[in-house]
Amino acid sequence: MGLGSVRDVSLKEARAEAERWRGVARRGQDPIKERQRLAREAERNMYILKDIAEDAFESRKADLKEDGKAGRWFSPLKLYVLPKLGAVPVSQIDQQDIRDALRPIWHTKADTARKAMNRLGICFQHAAALGLDVDLQATEKAKALLGRQKHKVQHVPALPWQEVSEFYASLSDGTITHLALRLLILTAVRSKPLRFLRLEQINGSVWTIPGEIQKGLRDRTPDFAVPLSAEAQAIVEQAKPFSRDGYLFPSVRRGVISDATMSRLMERRGMEARPHGFRSSFRDWCAEAAAVPHEVAETALGHVIGGSVERAYRRTDYLEQRRVVMERWAEQVVGGSSELLHMVRQ
Structure with a gap:
């Protein structure tokens, strides 16, 4: 030898x-x-972080919405980690390297830094699965070195539920933007499903949102039934003459109305609140004025309730209870009614 x-x-x-x-x-x-x-x-062990990150991203595409085409999963790494550590062998990266890479944004862009740290931890797990010698505790150690984040996550500004009725009444021009905002308020859905609403998704008083355009994992998100109040159905009928290519709310040129269009309307009026905030307005009304059971209110927002075992045994989507809630919400929005709604928990 x-x-x-x-x-x-x-x-x-x-x-x-x-x-x-x-x-x-x-x-x-x-x-x-x-x-x-x-x-x-x-x-x-000389595999560099950039290659590991790309490989980890590829292996997770099936679990990401639209196969991760929006780039939201990868962008925190691409923007804030890979420029500094991308060419370094992953086995040589320690907590101090991670701390130095994320320290500039740890407090100023707290949410982005948190996502970058999370993605980096996934990359390390992926490297370990490949048989590389990596420190799986490096990200946790880096968090200890960076300390507690000072920046608080800023929630989307919302209009108090008591003021929604007045704003709703002001949307009286019958334009696509006004009608879209009205339906957004009445259904408490997210902006994307509403903007991409197609006429065939509506069957009578039920609007079924396809799972692939909801927020969440594409292959794990079932279709979601939204009960339409009488007022919401009237808005749909008013919007039908504007429909194009099957979409209820088309844009002026092509495609569908943008989220920015609705946001700009509120911004021009000097409002801090934004369209997404009406979901919070609805949720606060459920808790403060309507005494809606927690699981019914959360389901109305399309939120996942309980753990996997609980969800496996709970077959109901509370559609009939939600139908009552959305009708009363419409009454509140249209007429400012403060009548209390008491529901029996089932």
């Missing part, structure tokens, strides 16, 4: 190496095969 050229290895180093490999032989191992194994392992 050669130990290297006499020009490169001193006598002292050769004696130390010889003793090391004799020890391997004494343990019943083949020194040459063991050296080859260690060389392969060292070569494998």
Whole structure:
């Protein structure tokens, strides 16, 4: 077994190496095969973070909405981690490297930094699954070094539920934007399902939102039935003459109305609240004025309730209870009624 050229290895180093490999032989191992194994392992551990991150992203595309085409999963890494650590072998990255990479945004862009840290942890787990020698605790150690984040997540500004009725009444022009905002308020859905609402999704008093355009994991999100109040059905009828290519709320040129269009209307009026905030308005009304059971109110917002076992045994989607709630919400929105709604928990 050669130990290297006499020009490169001193006598002292050769004696130390010889003793090391004799020890391997004494343990019943083949020194040459063991050296080859260690060389392969060292070569494998030279995989750089950029390659690992891309491979981890590819392996998770099936779990991401629209196969991750929006790039939201990968962008925190691409923008704030890979420029500094992308060319470094993943096995050589420690908590100090991670701290130095994320420190500039740890407090100023807290939510983005948190996502970047989470994605990095997934990359380390992916590397370990590939057999690479990585520190799976590196991200947790980096969090300890960075300390508690000072920045608080800013929630989307919402209009108090008591003021929604007045705003709803002001949307009286009968334009696509006004009608879209009215239906958004009445149904408490997210902006995207409403903007991409197609006429065939509505069957009588029920609007079925396809799972693929809801927020969540594409292959795990079932279709969601939204009960339409009488007022909501009237808005749909008013909007039908504007429909184009099957979409109820088309844009002026092509495609559908944008979220920014509705937001700008509220911004031009000097309002801090934004369209997404009407979901909070509805949820506050459920809790403060209507005494709606928690599981019914959360289901109305399309939120996942309970753990996987509980969901497996709970077959109901509370459609009939939600139908009552949405009708009373419409009464509140249209007429400002403060009549309390009491529902029996089932």
